[in-house]
Amino acid sequence: GAGVSQSPSNKVTEKGKDVELRCDPISGHTALYWYRQRLGQGLEFLIYFQGNSAPDKSGLPSDRFSAERTGESVSTLTIQRTQQEDSAVYLCASSLGLDYTGELFFGEGSRLTVL
Amino acid sequence: AQSVAQPEDQVNVAEGNPLTVKCTYSVSGNPYLFWYVQYPNRGLQFLLKYITGDNLVKGSYGFEAEFNKSQTSFHLKKPSALVSDSALYFCAVRDMSGYSTLTFGKGTMLLVSP
Numbered sequence: 001g002a003g004v005s006q007s008p009s010n011k012v013t014e015k016g017k018d019v020e021l022r023c024d025p026i027s028g029h030t031a032l033y034w035y036r037q038r039l040g041q042g043l044e045f046l047i048y049f050q051g052n053s054a055p056d057k058s059g060l061p062s063d064r065f066s067a068e069r070t071g072e073s074v075s076t077l078t079i080q081r082t083q084q085e086d087s088a089v090y091l092c093a094s095s096l097g098l099d100y101t102g103e104l105f106f107g108e109g110s111r112l113t114v115l
Numbered sequence: 116a117q118s119v120a121q122p123e124d125q126v127n128v129a130e131g132n133p134l135t136v137k138c139t140y141s142v143s144g145n146p147y148l149f150w151y152v153q154y155p156n157r158g159l160q161f162l163l164k165y166i167t168g169d170n171l172v173k174g175s176y177g178f179e180a181e182f183n184k185s186q187t188s189f190h191l192k193k194p195s196a197l198v199s200d201s202a203l204y205f206c207a208v209r210d211m212s213g214y215s216t217l218t219f220g221k222g223t224m225l226l227v228s229p
Contacts, residue, residue: 042221
């Protein structure tokens, strides 16, 4: 597609429920990133996919968080047993992964509110 | 480990005046440096980057940034601010020497008054 697409744009859920957030990167971009943006805390790296390599999961805050990516296409971020502190905007980005000098292209984010 | 510091949570400037948004970084090798802007309820948009070469980098919307290796800084500047420049600005760094992800600062809110 023309840009990075994320869905849903807004999600309200109850504490303890599982949620799935979807990211559709720019066609041809081999690298895909997930970041979390909590109010007043900037962007927090979560996970990075590059082609068929093993993902870099070093930023995932707990084992309740997981992400998958099918080939070089769509990615899903799953949060199990959501907690109120999970409330944030989850941003997905993609890039031409082999070009470390290149910029990341961001989607508009999925705003998660855990009640 | 790499890190970015944006010491100001908010910068206020009057329209037409010059603006500076500060950023300092820390990496083990040489840096790739970026500035992004985020408008309300939107994703981040790329403004400019420093990879190598001239220390003064020009980007979108009239913004520029100066790379200063000795001070490990990459401050964002614009000679004449516009009200429409009001947004949240993020500085980011990546280590040039090897594989690494992009690390962002906490962001600086720029408010330009008419």
